[in-house]
Amino acid sequence: MFDYLENLNDAQREAVLRTEGPSLIIAGAGSGKTRVLTYRMVHLLKQGIRPSTILALTFTNKAAREMKERIAGMVGQQLASWLWMGTFHSIFARMLRIEHEATGYPADFTIYDAADSKNLVRTIIKDFGLDDKVYKPGTVSSRISNAKNNLITPGSYAQKPEFRDYDRSIQMPRISEIYKEYHKRCRIAKAYDFDDLLLETNLLFRDHPDILARYQSKFDYVLVDEYQDTNYAQYLIIRNLVANHRNICVVGDDAQSIYAFRGARIENILNFQDDYPDHKVFRLEQNYRSTQTIVNAANSVIAHNKRQLRKAVFSEKETGPKIRLIEALTDGEEGFQVAGIIAETQLRDHYRFSDFAILYRTNAQSRIFEEALRKKNIPYKIYGGLSFYQRKEIKDLLAYFRMVVNPDDNEALKRIINYPPRGIGQTTLSKLEQLSTDNEKSVWEVITAGGDHFQTEFNAGTRSKIAVFSALVNRFREQAKDMGAFELARTIAAETGILKDLYNDKSPEGLSRYKNMEELLNAIQEFTTSAIEEGRESGIGDYLQEVALLTDQDNEKEGDRDKVTLMTVHSAKGLEFRTVFIVGMEKNLFPSVQAGDFLSQEEYEEERRLFYVALTRAQQQVFLSCADQRYRWGKLEYCQPSPFIREIDPRFLEQGTGGKNTFMQRQDPIQNYSRFRAEQELPRNPVSPSLRTNFQRKADQLKTESQEEGYAVSEDLSGYLPGTVVEHQRFGLGKILKVEGVAPDVKATVFFHNAGQKQLLLRFARLRIVK
DNA sequence: TGGGAAGTCTTTTTT
DNA sequence: AGACTTCCCA
Numbered sequence: 001m002f003d004y005l006e007n008l009n010d011a012q013r014e015a016v017l018r019t020e021g022p023s024l025i026i027a028g029a030g031s032g033k034t035r036v037l038t039y040r041m042v043h044l045l046k047q048g049i050r051p052s053t054i055l056a057l058t059f060t061n062k063a064a065r066e067m068k069e070r071i072a073g074m075v076g077q078q079l080a081s082w083l084w085m086g087t088f089h090s091i092f093a094r095m096l097r098i099e100h101e102a103t104g105y106p107a108d109f110t111i112y113d114a115a116d117s118k119n120l121v122r123t124i125i126k127d128f129g130l131d132d133k134v135y136k137p138g139t140v141s142s143r144i145s146n147a148k149n150n151l152i153t154p155g156s157y158a159q160k161p162e163f164r165d166y167d168r169s170i171q172m173p174r175i176s177e178i179y180k181e182y183h184k185r186c187r188i189a190k191a192y193d194f195d196d197l198l199l200e201t202n203l204l205f206r207d208h209p210d211i212l213a214r215y216q217s218k219f220d221y222v223l224v225d226e227y228q229d230t231n232y233a234q235y236l237i238i239r240n241l242v243a244n245h246r247n248i249c250v251v252g253d254d255a256q257s258i259y260a261f262r263g264a265r266i267e268n269i270l271n272f273q274d275d276y277p278d279h280k281v282f283r284l285e286q287n288y289r290s291t292q293t294i295v296n297a298a299n300s301v302i303a304h305n306k307r308q309l310r311k312a313v314f315s316e317k318e319t320g321p322k323i324r325l326i327e328a329l330t331d332g333e334e335g336f337q338v339a340g341i342i343a344e345t346q347l348r349d350h351y352r353f354s355d356f357a358i359l360y361r362t363n364a365q366s367r368i369f370e371e372a373l374r375k376k377n378i379p380y381k382i383y384g385g386l387s388f389y390q391r392k393e394i395k396d397l398l399a400y401f402r403m404v405v406n407p408d409d410n411e412a413l414k415r416i417i418n419y420p421p422r423g424i425g426q427t428t429l430s431k432l433e434q435l436s437t438d439n440e441k442s443v444w445e446v447i448t449a450g451g452d453h454f455q456t457e458f459n460a461g462t463r464s465k466i467a468v469f470s471a472l473v474n475r476f477r478e479q480a481k482d483m484g485a486f487e488l489a490r491t492i493a494a495e496t497g498i499l500k501d502l503y504n505d506k507s508p509e510g511l512s513r514y515k516n517m518e519e520l521l522n523a524i525q526e527f528t529t530s531a532i533e534e535g536r537e538s539g540i541g542d543y544l545q546e547v548a549l550l551t552d553q554d555n556e557k558e559g560d561r562d563k564v565t566l567m568t569v570h571s572a573k574g575l576e577f578r579t580v581f582i583v584g585m586e587k588n589l590f591p592s593v594q595a596g597d598f599l600s601q602e603e604y605e606e607e608r609r610l611f612y613v614a615l616t617r618a619q620q621q622v623f624l625s626c627a628d629q630r631y632r633w634g635k636l637e638y639c640q641p642s643p644f645i646r647e648i649d650p651r652f653l654e655q656g657t658g659g660k661n662t663f664m665q666r667q668d669p670i671q672n673y674s675r676f677r678a679e680q681e682l683p684r685n686p687v688s689p690s691l692r693t694n695f696q697r698k699a700d701q702l703k704t705e706s707q708e709e710g711y712a713v714s715e716d717l718s719g720y721l722p723g724t725v726v727e728h729q730r731f732g733l734g735k736i737l738k739v740e741g742v743a744p745d746v747k748a749t750v751f752f753h754n755a756g757q758k759q760l761l762l763r764f765a766r767l768r769i770v771k
Numbered sequence: 772t773g774g775g776a777a778g779t780c781t782t783t784t785t786t
Numbered sequence: 787a788g789a790c791t792t793c794c795c796a
Contacts, residue, residue: 059785059786060785060786061785061786087785087786088785089785089786090786093786111786113786114784114785114786133779194786195786197786229785259783259784259785261782261783262783262785361782361783362781362782362783363783364781364782364787367787384784425772426772548786549785549786550786568782568783568784569783570782570783570784571783571784610783631787632781632787633780633781633787633788634787634788635787
């Protein structure tokens with residue numbers, strides 16, 4: 001009966017079998033963590049536990065779906081379909097809809113996505129008469145998000161000294177007011193943003209102990225995947241839910257925590273043992289994915305991090321080839337070399353294109369590799385960038401749906417009130433918004449209720465245009481009652497003229513927009529038919545609920561099978577490839593170092609974990625690549641290799657791959673740099689090896705010359721003394737308070753009048769002496 | 772009101 | 787470089 005346990009190693013089996021009480025499963029990279037979670041649930045089900053009492057939380061829809069499929073394969077579709085399995089957001093959105101009476105919100109609330117939130121914040125900043133160069137909507141929005149993730153409500157925000165002080169230090173003392181207003185307007189629009197879904201769940205539990213008690217006894221078993229990526233709000237929900245039975249099982253790897261920038265708390269996993277003293281720890285340390293070389297190399301890097309949970313990941317696979325370093329002179333050549341290696345290996349060793357992945361730190365880095373791959377006719381697919389559901393044309397049509405479900409949804413209304421154009425301009429919209437905020441009503445209420453203000457404010461022509469719009473929306477709302485999602489979608493697309501509009505646009509972008517619209521309609525049709533077949537609701541509201549929490553990576557396209565994968569390291573998490581290229585391995589591409597700031601210890605360790613994640617994606621072989629020079633934002637930039645390369649135990653790194661005078665062998669890559677820079681710009685795409693050698697020789701010659709002249713960067717820094725008035729490109733005027741360190745690592749503490757105190761690395765800082 | 776010129780800014784990303 | 791916003795003028 002339990003023969004599936006044969007498929008597990010000892011550590012995995014123990015973790016599966018201990019179903020009662022708190023369990024912490026520390027799962028190293030490639031150690032079969034999904035398998036353990038899956039089997040654990042199967043094991044519970046086989047013992048006769050009812051599936052509806054099991055709650056399993058993941059971070060992505062994809063992870064949830066895959067796990068559900070695997071479970072269904074072992075215990076049958078029927079049983080698996082009763083499991084409460086999904087992302088934090090989708091599960092608790094569902095709960096908030098069910099418990100809507102207690103929250104005072106309708107069940108068909110809208111979910112604002114990141115763009116909607118940001119737009120709303122932008123509007124509020126304008127309404128407050130604040131300068132949006134100082135109050136950047138993105139920053140304010142992320143401050144609000146940050147507060148919500150830490151369960152700071154709009155009412156309590158102003159009392160929190162840590163938030164208040166920080167807001168002051170970034171010159172935005174009024175964020176707390178913006179937060180309050182933002183919250184108010186979300187309520188009027190009957191909308192939750194992503195963070196609200198977690199915050200409101202917490203408030204629901206806090207204010208309604210009876211409801212909490214009901215869910216506590218409903219879910220006998222709670223499992224959490226990727227626990228190292230949970231934020232405080234998520235942590236607290238879990239803690240509350242399992243407070244009675246404490247049947248909690250969390251799986252994670254602190255070494256792969258790479259989402260601190262969006263509120264993930266690595267402490268959650270580090271402190272699990274204190275939170276649940278009666279816990280048991282399971283360590284999954286055998287890596288089934290990568291060669292010994294890769295596992296050992298990755299271990300040698302991560303060992304530099306101070307805070308981590310004890311574990312010793314090992315591999316029993318073959319030793320495998322060493323990690324190779326590609327040292328290119330320019331970014332163009334870097335792409336050229338990577339593409340060359342892919343083409344060669346694919347031919348020689350019969351690799352498939354899908355065996356390769358090119359991983360980079362930022363999406364913008366993909367271009368150079370696209371070009372190189374295209375030139376060599378290598379098929380590739382790119383992840384990232386704008387997702388399908390964030391495209392304008394898609395959001396426009398979905399905005400009509402949102403209006404049908406919840407006409408108070410102001411952000412949706414703003415999107416479509418004049419799309420397609422019906423003569424309602426910015427002036428009219430601003431007035432409407434003004435009326436809406438003054439009366440604390442949604443724009444929809446304002447235009448449908450009429451009222452005196454409405455009459456006096458607008459002339460007859462404008463009023464009739466608005467009436468046409470509201471009649472249109474009302475007609476759709478009426479039709480929605482007896483139409484499925486697909487039928488309604490088609491009606492809307494046709495009757496509003498959106499479809500015709502897109503069809504008539506014959507530009508390349510227009511064509512792709514039209515295609516996207518077709519794709520959306522297909523997706524809705526598919527949703528409707530499968531919903532009907534499976535006996536689920538197929539209305540527009542149900543579709544929206546599904547789509548609001550969906551992402552692009554959820555729909556893999558056909559024909560993407562045998563292609564090289566290009567993606568950021570972040571999105572590669574959870575995936576694996578035979579050969580991995582980690583490209584752009586330069587110090588310069590570390591975000592903050594670029595601006596001349598220092599990374600904090602925590603940030604630096606997170607960068608290292610990012611590198612760890614990248615390394616452990618590979619089964620067979622890792623290539624690292626860096627370039628001497630690259631273009632960024634249209635300007636030439638001179639690069640140094642990432643310090644993390646040096647942290648790899650040299651036993652696992654192929655030595656001397658790049659010739660004599662390469663980055664790694666330069667004694668001090670910093671020295672002489674500015675001289676070297678100014679005089680030698682290499683062509684972006686060196687083609688022949690002889691040409692390359694030529695440039696290499698020239699570059700080396702220059703380097704030697706400038707060395708002989710005794711030119712050093714430190715001389716340049718001599719004027720930067722305490723008291724000096726300097727101007728920073730971004731922070732403006734400031735005064736140097738303190739200078740410390742030995743050249744070239746000279747660190748200066750500068751007080752900027754507009755930006756507060758900063759620590760800058762002088763050799764990077766865009767700083768100029770004023771006086 | 773809309774189009775073109777000029778200015779601004781630039782991490783990572785899930786929900 | 788490229789996406790995005792803002793400004794200004796017809």
